[in-house]
Amino acid sequence: MSSHPRPHRVTIREVAEKAGVSPSTVSRAFARPDRVSAATTRRIFVAADALGYYTELVDTVPSRTLRGMVAIIVPDIANQFFSDIIRSVQHECNEAGFALIVAESEESATRERAAFNKIAAYVDGVILTSSRMPEAMIRKCAQTRPIVVVNRTVRGVPSVAINITIGIRQAVDLLVSMGFERVTYLDGPSSSWSVGVRWNHTSEEFRKRGVTVRRIWPGSPTFVGGYAMVGRYLKDPTGAVIAHNDLMALGFMAAMRRHGRRCPEDYVIIGFDNDTMAQVSEPPLSSVGNSPPKLGKTAATLLLERLNGRTDLGQSIMVPSYLIVRESVGKTGTRSS
Secondary structure, three states, X not given: OOOOOOOOOOOHHHHHHHXXXXXXXXXXXXXXXXXXXXXXXXXXXXXXXXXXXXXXXXXXXXXXXXXXEEEEEEOOOOOXXXXXXXXXXXXXXXXXXOEEEEEEOOOOHHHHHHHHHHHHOOOXXXXXXXXXXXXXXXXXXXXXXXXXXXXXXXXXXXXXXXXXXXXXXXXXXXXHHOOOOEEEEEOOOOOOHHHXXXXXXXXXXXXXXXXXXXXXXXXXXOHHHHHOOHHHHHXXXXXXXXXXXXXXXXXXXHHHHHOXXXXXXXXXEEEEEOXXXXXXXXXXXXXXXXXXXXXXXXXXXXXHHHHOOOOOOXXXXXXXXEEXXXXXXXXXXXXXX
């Protein structure tokens, strides 16, 4: 017989006492959150988190009967990067006979956690795409349902992320070869994991080449967010711009046109993601591309394998990136006189 005491398992009664509600209310909040007020549900979840209570440990999931549903939570459904991922996940779920629930966090970690808490009771697993939640919170969620994280890496949680190293190096080399000694970087929200990763790699590559890069941030990773940054850029224009994503780049280009500045005659610009709008904009936008459909397909495959008990808990898969050169940097990537 082991001499080690068994760890204490927090009970519903303890959660109820801390939250100031009845045990039956706690049970309903986890099983049927639609039957409990939002304020009470939040209070119960806060109490449960503080005590370390979970309704069902992930280790027990493969042994139970699957519900046949998975969920995906994204920051912005209107962003093509995320809609392409959703569509790819939907295809894989259809092939495997699973239904898909889609939720939007609106770039909010709080809304993302609330969505997860409401959905978790009804699904077999969840895909968190570009999650805004802190790592500790994601790992806590992963203790209650199988999770795959997309466009981010979290220690101990299966993930699918973009290897941006090559694409960024190609973009930096192009701007340096064009003779730019100063570059402006339009960045996204401080809560985004990919914001930090892209900025760190980009600034380091420019530093190695002796090029000064100015960061304008934080900003919204949207068309409006890029549009709003033009005023700050024009106070000290650099002639070369990199944007956190294509939507910000396109918004920036639109605002620059309003100020009578033309691309690529007056400035050049590069985005990230290579979405459809980048290809049909005027001029077409150069972009560090990746494959959202591949991200979605890989994430869905990982999650479905996880539900069948076949995936390593800490598995991380990287999808490569590359620079697509278009007219936003000049027809041949040469600097305008």
